[in-house]
Amino acid sequence: MTTANREATIRNDWTREEVRALHDLPLLPLVDKARAVHLQFHAENEVQLCTLLSVKTGGCPEDCAYCPQSSKHDTGVDAERMLDVDQVLASARRAKEIGSTRFCMGAAWREVKDGPAFDRVLDMVRGVKALEMEACVTLGMLSEGQAQKLKEAGLDAYNHNLDTGKSHYKSIISTRVYEDRLTTLKNVRKAGITVCCGGIIGMGESIDDRCDLLATLANLDPQPESVPVNALVAVAGTPLEHLPKVDPFELVRAIAVARILMPKSKVRLSAGREGMTREAQMLCLMAGANSIFFGEKLLTTPNPDADDDLALLRDAGLKPAPFEGAPLGGSCGAPKAEPHAHA
Numbered sequence: 001m002t003t004a005n006r007e008a009t010i011r012n013d014w015t016r017e018e019v020r021a022l023h024d025l026p027l028l029p030l031v032d033k034a035r036a037v038h039l040q041f042h043a044e045n046e047v048q049l050c051t052l053l054s055v056k057t058g059g060c061p062e063d064c065a066y067c068p069q070s071s072k073h074d075t076g077v078d079a080e081r082m083l084d085v086d087q088v089l090a091s092a093r094r095a096k097e098i099g100s101t102r103f104c105m106g107a108a109w110r111e112v113k114d115g116p117a118f119d120r121v122l123d124m125v126r127g128v129k130a131l132e133m134e135a136c137v138t139l140g141m142l143s144e145g146q147a148q149k150l151k152e153a154g155l156d157a158y159n160h161n162l163d164t165g166k167s168h169y170k171s172i173i174s175t176r177v178y179e180d181r182l183t184t185l186k187n188v189r190k191a192g193i194t195v196c197c198g199g200i201i202g203m204g205e206s207i208d209d210r211c212d213l214l215a216t217l218a219n220l221d222p223q224p225e226s227v228p229v230n231a232l233v234a235v236a237g238t239p240l241e242h243l244p245k246v247d248p249f250e251l252v253r254a255i256a257v258a259r260i261l262m263p264k265s266k267v268r269l270s271a272g273r274e275g276m277t278r279e280a281q282m283l284c285l286m287a288g289a290n291s292i293f294f295g296e297k298l299l300t301t302p303n304p305d306a307d308d309d310l311a312l313l314r315d316a317g318l319k320p321a322p323f324e325g326a327p328l329g330g331s332c333g334a335p336k337a338e339p340h341a342h343a
């Protein structure tokens, strides 16, 4: 296949019906298709390790039904002071030492407000870049000017999830609308920061809602460089606390479809690995996921032990992906523009 043909495989006009037809394939042919796309565009045995840190926890005014950090839910996650830059950089250094190449900092904000707290985030970004790691933040809604400031600080990626399909969105969040999310994503793009945008499965959505989400993500032009696929972590005290655990096969299907629709993107097997079997996680990696969150904690909830994850990768003959960015000062974070060399 020529490079031109491979480019042609990136489509931004997916319909829900087309996505649904892929989603409903028998599982193994679906995984085969996804694996074939994966091998064209990505190293077959590499998994990027990313570490998360909540730099400002709890007390968020939004009412996202899944989120332990919303002030509207009584989850035992209290509002805390923002971390100091030094504390954050100590965590980033530890993350790098254990093999992470990307450090993602989260704040429980509805939106970014200009001022000392945002200035501190800019310092955190500069500090993480000085460690030669990819820097990602997730801070809620953002203006074009604020995105520009993050870009100037060296930010590689901004995480802002669409979370679910448009029509299911209002059952999950009432304090903002889908369009608000899309506007922030546009502001991030305009500033030249790569987009990390995905969602959550297992929030009571229908399969069509899930397919709507996947189609919306794939139809963003350009497609997000990074697509986190989270399985709901049902936290006590949230309105979704009693929802059943996501069936791993459903997670595999969502990941496989994401891989087929968004061939060049990093697909991240994100929240929800705690308690999942090694075999289920391996199926997710086989279906096209090529990144995991690494380290004992996500933002506020537990993640598998780092040692267990390293053992999983080792036993499967997989290895942590090397840092892809240019040395200090260069831009990094975006997946390689060209398909992988062995394609």
Ligand code: SAM
Pocket (backbone or CB within 6 Å): 066, 067, 068, 069, 106, 107, 108, 109, 110, 138, 139, 140, 141, 159, 160, 161, 163, 198, 199, 200, 230, 231, 232, 233, 234, 235, 271, 299
């Ligand atoms: N406040 C910012 C925002 O909403 O964009 C950033 C932080 S927020 C915690 C980042 C993402 O984490 C959410 O968009 C959601 O997709 C994911 N998330 C939060 N709670 C989760 C849960 N219980 N299970 C799975 N994913 C979750």
Ligand code: DTB
Pocket (backbone or CB within 6 Å): 052, 068, 104, 106, 138, 159, 161, 198, 199, 228, 229, 230, 233, 270, 271, 298, 299, 300, 301, 302
């Ligand atoms: C994403 O999609 N998942 C991560 C990251 N982006 C910021 C967050 C998962 C949070 C899970 C719940 C918690 O630990 O608070």
Ligand code: SF4
Pocket (backbone or CB within 6 Å): 060, 061, 062, 063, 064, 067, 068, 069, 070, 071, 107, 108, 109, 110, 140
């Ligand atoms: Fe949680 Fe972010 Fe929603 Fe706030 S905006 S409740 S931190 S997901």
